Amino acid sequence: MRLGEQLLKDGLVTAEGLEEALEAQVVHGGRLGTNLVELGLLSEVDLAKALGKVHNSAFASGEMVPDPKAMELVSSNHADDKEYLPMRVDATRLSIAVVNPHDFTTLDAIAFKTGKRVVPVVIPEFRMNQLLRRYCKAFRPLRAIDMNAVRPRPSAGSQAELAKAAETPPDLMSEEEFQSVYASALRGGADYDGDMGEEEIITGVEVLEAAPVPPPATVRPQVPVAPPPPPQAIVVPPQMVQPPAPELGGMPPPVQVPRAPEPPPTPLTFAEAQAELARSSDREDVAHTVLRFALGKWKRNLLLSVQGSLVTGWHGMGAGVRDAVVRRIGVPLREQSTFRLVRDTRSHYIGPVRRDAAMGVFYKLLGDGFPKTAVILPLLVRGKVVHLLYVDNGPDQLTPPDVGELLILSQSVGRSYEAMMRRRKSA
Numbered sequence: 001m002r003l004g005e006q007l008l009k010d011g012l013v014t015a016e017g018l019e020e021a022l023e024a025q026v027v028h029g030g031r032l033g034t035n036l037v038e039l040g041l042l043s044e045v046d047l048a049k050a051l052g053k054v055h056n057s058a059f060a061s062g063e064m065v066p067d068p069k070a071m072e073l074v075s076s077n078h079a080d081d082k083e084y085l086p087m088r089v090d091a092t093r094l095s096i097a098v099v100n101p102h103d104f105t106t107l108d109a110i111a112f113k114t115g116k117r118v119v120p121v122v123i124p125e126f127r128m129n130q131l132l133r134r135y136c137k138a139f140r141p142l143r144a145i146d147m148n149a150v151r152p153r154p155s156a157g158s159q160a161e162l163a164k165a166a167e168t169p170p171d172l173m174s175e176e177e178f179q180s181v182y183a184s185a186l187r188g189g190a191d192y193d194g195d196m197g198e199e200e201i202i203t204g205v206e207v208l209e210a211a212p213v214p215p216p217a218t219v220r221p222q223v224p225v226a227p228p229p230p231p232q233a234i235v236v237p238p239q240m241v242q243p244p245a246p247e248l249g250g251m252p253p254p255v256q257v258p259r260a261p262e263p264p265p266t267p268l269t270f271a272e273a274q275a276e277l278a279r280s281s282d283r284e285d286v287a288h289t290v291l292r293f294a295l296g297k298w299k300r301n302l303l304l305s306v307q308g309s310l311v312t313g314w315h316g317m318g319a320g321v322r323d324a325v326v327r328r329i330g331v332p333l334r335e336q337s338t339f340r341l342v343r344d345t346r347s348h349y350i351g352p353v354r355r356d357a358a359m360g361v362f363y364k365l366l367g368d369g370f371p372k373t374a375v376i377l378p379l380l381v382r383g384k385v386v387h388l389l390y391v392d393n394g395p396d397q398l399t400p401p402d403v404g405e406l407l408i409l410s411q412s413v414g415r416s417y418e419a420m421m422r423r424r425k426s427a
Helices: 003-009 015-028 032-038 044-055 076-082 104-114 125-136 159-167 175-187 270-278 283-295 338-345 357-366 404-426
Strands: 084-089 093-098 117-122 300-307 310-318 330-332 349-351 374-381 384-392
Touching: 003 015, 003 032, 003 044, 015 032, 015 283, 015 300, 015 384, 015 404, 032 044, 032 125, 044 117, 076 084, 076 125, 084 125, 093 104, 093 125, 104 117, 270 283, 270 404, 283 300, 283 310, 283 384, 283 404, 330 357, 338 349, 338 374, 338 384, 374 404, 384 404
Parallel strands: 093 117
Antiparallel strands: 084 093, 300 310, 300 384, 310 330, 349 374, 374 384
8 A cells, every 4th residue: 555545544634635745746856745744734753654554664753863883883875875774773683764664675785784683664754864964964955844844734723824824924934043944954953962871762753663574585695705814805795895984884885886977968949948848757857958948048047946935956057056055055935035026926037136144145055146137937836836947147247138938938847747747646
C-alpha cells in the first residue's frame, strides 16, 4: 500500500487534501509527506506512523540527536549519499534513521562493515534533510518547512480564517528573527541544549520497532585482501573500495569516478522554449527550459519558489550564478518587499529592487550588488503564484524591459504543470 492510500484509510487526510498535496509535489518537488506537512494537512507524528505502517518498519519523528559513537562507525559522505544517519549503538545493534528502509544493499553494507545488526528506523524526508545538514554538513535545498513557514493546520470552524490567511498572509517575522531562523535552517535545525545519556539518543521522538526482519545475506566482495602492512587496507563491497577517511574512522565513501565537466547551457529561442515546455515531464524540465530562454536575453537568471510567506531559491543560470548558492536563498515576503508586491499583484515588475537587509543577503549570495533595474515575473498555476522568475543584467546595470515573449512563455509554464498534475493523479 502506498502512503496516500494508507493516509486515506486511516482518515488522516481527505481526498481533496491529498489532491492538493499531489499538485504541490508536482510544483515544489519533494515527497508527498513533506508537502502534506507543509500544507498543514498532516502532522509529522501522523506522517511518521503512516510511514511505519507502509514500510512495516520502526519509525520516528521530532527533533533527533545521534549518538557520536554511532556516527563514528560510518562515513558522513556515505550517509549523505545514501540518505541515512546512525542514531544509537550498543554491543550488537546499530539503529539508523532512514528514508527508505528497504534499501537492503546499503543496510547490508553497513552491517558488514560494522559487524552489527542494523535496525532501520524510517523518518520523514524533511527531517532527514535537516539531520544531514546538521550532522553531515550536507547540502539540501531550503524549503518552507525548514524556515517554520508551514501553513497552519485547519481545525473545526477555522476554514474561513484559513482561507482569509491564504489570501493575505502576514509578514513572516522580524528581520532579526528571520536571520536567526535562516541561519538555523542552513545548519539543519535548532541547537540541542540537553544532556545526552547512553540510552537517550533520539530525543523528543516516538520510536516503535516493527517485527524483526531477517537481514539479507551478506554479499562477500570479490576483492583480494592486501597483506599487512599497510594498516589502512580493508575489505569492503566493491562499490565502496577506498581507504577510510581517518578523521571519521568509519565507512569509506564510495569511489568517485571522475566525470567530464558538463558543457554550459545554451540559450533557447522562443519557439524552441515553447516546444520544450510542451514536452516537459517534470519540474526540472520546466526550470531548465525557462532559464535557457532567459539566458539569451539577460545575464543573471533565477527561478525562485513561493511557499506561503517565503521565497526560496530553486535554479539559476548566467554570469556568476551557481545553483548551489541559489538553493541557499531564503527571503521573507514582507509588506514592503518587491517580491511580495509581485506575488500579491500577480503581475510582472520592472524597476529598482527595494533595498533592505533581506535583499542585501540575496545579492550577497549571488556574489554581486544591486542592479539599477530588474525584471521579476510571477509564474502561476491555477491562479496561484508558485514561482518567481528573476532576471537582471548584473550589478549597477539597467535591465531591458523586453518581456513580451517571457509573458507568453509563462502561460505555457502553467499549462505544462497542469499536464503534469493530470498525469500524476492518473498514476
